[in-house]
Amino acid sequence: MAEDPAGAAGEPAARAEQDAIIAALAPVVDGVVATFGAFCEAVVHDFRRPERSVVAIAGSVTGRGVGGSMSEIGMKLLAAGDAAADELNYLTRTRDGKLVKSSTMVLRDSAGTAFGALCVNLDVTAVAQVHTLVGDLAGVAALPGPPPTTTFGDDITAVLDSLVDARQLREARPWPQLTRAERLDLFRDLDRQGVFAVRGAVQQVAARLGISRASAYSYLAATRAG
Template structure:
C-alpha cells in the first residue's frame, strides 16, 4: 500500500471524531482536521465556527511551525491565543503521524472569552487572589482561643520579653475578652495567672 493511500485512510478514520468532539464540547468549540500535505488548503474537515474557517482553508502559523519542525514536532496542548476580534481561544493541536512523519493534525479550539469574563467578574467580587489567613470557626471558644495563642507563637518557657510580646499580641486580638482565657494563656506560657495578670497590666500601661 502506498504512503498516499495510507495517509488518506488515516484521515478517513479520524474524520468521524470531528463531529463527535464538537458535539461533546458544545457550541463554543471548533474541531478541525488538517492535512499537512496541502498547507494552502489543509482543512479537510471542520465542525464549529470559532475561527470562521471552512473546508479548504489554510493552515495557521502554528500549524506551519509544526510542519517545519518535521519529525521533531510535538503536540501543542492547552495553549491560549487571541483572535483579531479580541476573543480568547484555548486550543490543542494533536499531530497525526504516519511512519514517523507528521502528515496532519486534529485541533480543538474553544472560545473561552465568556468564561474568562465570568472569571474576571468572580475574581473582582471575591477580591484579589492572595493568601488568606486561616480562621478557626468552632462552637467551643477554647478552641478559638487556643488557635489564636498558637498563631501568636505561644509556647512554654518563653523569656519575659517574648512572653510580654505574645501577651500584648493576644490582648490586641481580644483574647482576654473571654473570661476563662487567662487560665489557658497562662498554661500555654507556663506561668501562673498572677504573673500573667501582672504582665498584662504592664503591657497595657505602655
C-alpha cells in the first residue's frame, strides 16, 4: 500500500476539505460523551497520519490521548483505502480486560476518498457481567467465543507488534522454520492489514521477526511484485 493512504490528500484542495471536516467533527466528540456518560469515549482519527492518528478524543475508555495511535481495527480500514466500510456494533476486549462495544464510521471527502474515522467506544464490562449473572440465574448459556483482544494505546509500535505476533502465532512455527512461500504469505498478510502504511514499520517488523531490514524490504517487494 502507498505511504499516503488518502491518495489525493496531497492535493491542496482535497487536503483543505479534509482538514475542514476533521475540524468540524472535533467538538462533536465532547457532545457524544456528554450524552452517553462516563462509560463512553469518542475519537476522531486522521488516517493521513497513522502513527498519531488521534486528533480529537473525549472520554477515557481506552486510555488514549490526542496524538495516540489507531488500533488493529483502524489499521484494517487504512489498508482497505477508499473501499473501507463502516464497522458498526462490534465487540472487542482491551488488554486490561474491559469489554468494549464500538462503532467506527469512515470519514470521506466529496471525492469519496477515505481519510479518517469517527469512533464511539462504550465500556460495557459491567453490563456484560450483569448479563452473565442473569443468564446463570435463568439457566441460559453464555454465547460462545470471547471477543478479540484489541491494542489501544498512544504508541503505534504496540499495535504493529501485536499484529506481527498474531500473524506468527497462526503459523505455529518460528520464522527460521518457515518456507519462502510462507514468509511471503506472512508479509502479504501484514501488508493487507495496513502495517506497512506506517512510517518505520518495515524496520519494526524486521526487528520483531529477528531478520535484517534488507530482508524485510526484499520480502515486501516480492509480495507486491507478485
